[in-house]
Amino acid sequence: MLNLPPEPQRDPSTFSDSKPPNSASDIASYYRDYGTSRRVPTDRMLPPRSGSLLTSSDFLQNNTSLDELPPRPPAQPTIRLSPSTGRTVAVEPRRGVDLARAFRNLDMMCRQNNVKQDFARQRFHxxxxxxxxxxxxxxxxxxxxxxxxxxxxxxxxxxxxxx
Missing domain, CATH: 1.20.5 (Single alpha-helices involved in coiled-coils or other helix-helix interfaces)
Structure with a gap:
């Protein structure tokens, strides 16, 4: 960004004798002064409402360092997404799923997901x-x-x- 000195503000009645109000210098001065004229007063801002977050006043009052921040929640388990995910059927005789029933379940899943039609359709371009x-x-x-x-x-x- 260019660091140009700000131009003096002109009276709108003087536009007729020099430049129109939408000249490039007016637009450039507007954008140059845009950041300085829109300061947000931070002294009236409220601290965050969440009790688990530390604010700057907590650091000043309790002399807390960054090493003593509250512990993070445990990470979510990673989901293993392999090509066989969703297409495997467990054979568990204790739960009543023997080999024959597992094959029937797999066949039903393949029919519901149109695997046979997709295979035939993808054989050729x-x-x-x-x-x-x-x-x-x-x-x-x-x-x-x-x-x-x-x-x-x-x-x-x-x-x-x-x-």
Whole structure:
């Protein structure tokens, strides 16, 4: 930033004879004086409300050094995110999960997450235009099925009411 001496403030009535009010020197003087004219009075600020935080007055009154700060809370455990996270099923015979049930659970998880369809789709490259076309079709089919189910539900409700 330039350390230029501040220009004297001019009376607005004198703008007509020298420079217009939006000249570059006026804009530069505004930004030069911006930081000095907007001082925040810190003598009226309140200390933080939290009781666990130390304020500057605590340091002065108790002669506390930085080595005697309150202990930090324990760190959160790190989450291990490997490629198999969420795709593993524990075999625990004590809990009733034998090998056959674990395979069934894994198969259900793979069906719910469309793993087989993703695998087939990712086998070959799909150009962007065909991908947009496929996703549009998937959206249309999903919305159509939602509307169809809603209509069937409405017909069932009407039939129960005697229509």
């Amino acid at each position: 799909e150009r962007p235009g065909l991908k947009r076309k496929r996703l549009k079709s998937v959206r249309w089919r999903r919305n159509f099925m939602a509307g169809f189910r809603e209509m069937v539900g409405k017909v069932d409700r009407m039939r129960r009411k005697g229509w």
